[in-house]
Amino acid sequence: MxxxxxxxxxxxxxxxxxxxxxxxxxxxxxxxxxxxxxxxxxxxxxxxxxxxxxxxxxxxxxxxxxxxxxxxNLAARNLRLGRTRTALLVVPALTSEFFARVYTGANGVAAEHGFGVVLYPSPVGTGPALDPFDSARAALDGVIASSMAADTLSGMRGGGLPLVMLDSDPRAGTGTAATVNLDIADGMRQVARHLLALGHRRFAHLAAAVDSWTFRERAGALTRAVAAVPGPALARESAALEVEAGRRAAERVLRVAAERRPTALVCDDDLLAAGACKAARGLGLRVPEDVSVTGFDDLALATAVDPELTTVRLPAEAVGARGMTALLDALDGRVPDTAPLPVLLVPRASTGPPPRP
CATH class of the missing domain: 1.10.260.40 (lambda repressor-like DNA-binding domains)
Structure with missing residues (x-):
């Protein structure tokens, strides 16, 4: 040998x-x-x-x-390979537990492969993201962007860096290396099936006032699931992603006569759901005896409120890990795995049968 x-x-x-x-x-x-x-x-x-x-x-x-x-000497090795072994993760905000967990997942995979991850919160949320490395593009091997529209990252895409989109519209992924998504629509279908099986027929959707694919997907899936059953009614109220905004939105839909009041509030995330629970209590209603409330994300908040929230668990760390793996695959010429990640409804005490007439 x-x-x-x-x-x-x-x-x-x-x-x-x-x-x-x-x-x-x-x-x-x-x-x-x-x-x-x-x-x-x-x-x-x-x-x-x-x-x-x-x-x-x-x-x-x-x-x-x-x-x-x-x-x-990593610097010398990377120079030989033409790599910096650094990825940029762009998120709409640092204040969200979800994006912190996405970063944790991405960083874990990156560390296993000798990569570093630079976290960058877009100063305009889901709007057009400024390129923080415009003058130092050579410092990056690729970009991962979570919960943002692909066209908001045109500056970064134009630089020739591989771009992996997370929780974003797969139909708008032209020019991206991969799109990694959760099965968001199935999560909302699980919520609808759960509430319909309990007997609910009057629904109000507390929709996030954010123009992004993930929230449009939730609204569409809920509308289709409710429409598939004869007789139910669905109202929709928009709110910023804040507890107080959720409270005000819930009050608006609950301040009606009992015979028209929704018996289930379907919220786009756990913050809105926490606000909805506050609104119900403020109006003298019980959760879930008078009105059921569901969330989305399964943040730590979901088990901190009373009653604990029925919500959809999103595997945020798995999203980050899959996104980093997809970027590494793209850099090495492999085909990334883009199968949607499954989500799971977690029933808790905030949902129950609707009140009797």
Whole structure:
């Protein structure tokens, strides 16, 4: 078998500590300690040794590197590869628990592959995102954008960087490397089936006042699911994604005669649902005896309110992880996995049968 194992004395033996005069351990120091050539060290530490270096020698090189505290010169390696090993994650806001979890998932996969993730909240939310690296585009290998329209990132796309979209309209993905989505429509269908099975027929949708694919998808899925059953009524009230805005919107739809009042409030996220619960209590209504409330996201808030929220659990970390994996696949010429990630309805105490007439 062809091998680059050095015939120098000490190859395969116990490494002896040795350092460069400047104090920084180099690959030459590792080679000297292991009794092999620098080429062998490069193959082993670059994980390209199989079939070229014996397993025993590879173990000796790794042990020498550990004892000497050797760290590869990533800057030099990346320069050779033409990579910076850095990805930019663009999110609409840093205040959302959902996007924090997306970052956690993306960063976990990135760390496993020696990548770093720079987090950038768009200063205009879901609107056109300014390119924070316009003057330093060479500092990035690719961009991941969560819950934003593809055309809002035209500046970044125009720079030739691979772009992976998360929780975004797949039909608008022309020119992107991949679109990674949750099965949002199925989440809303699960909510509708749950409430219909409990006997609800009068619904109000507290819709997020955000013009983005994910919220349009929720509204459309709910409308279709309710329309598929004879007799139900569906009202819709728009609100900003805040607890107080949710409270005001819920009050508007609940301040009607009992025979016309919705028996179920379907909210686009858990913040709106928390506001809806406050509104019901303020009007002397009980949740769920007088009105049921559902959320979306399954944030920590969902189990902090009383009663705990029935909501749709979104695997935010899995979204970030899948997005980072898709970017790595695109960079390496592989076809990314774009199958929608499943979501799950979590029934809790905020939903029950509708009140009797």
């Amino acid at each position: 062809a091998s680059t194992d050095s015939g120098r004395p000490g190859a395969g033996g116990t490494p002896a500590p040795a350092r460069a005069a400047g104090g920084r351990t180099t690959s030459r120091d590792v080679a000297r300690a292991a009794g092999v050539s620098q080429a062998t060290v490069s193959l082993v530490l670059g994980d390209k040794w199989r079939g070229r270096v014996s397993e025993r020698t590879a173990g000796t090189v790794r042990e020498a590197a550990r004892e000497l505290g050797y760290r590869p």
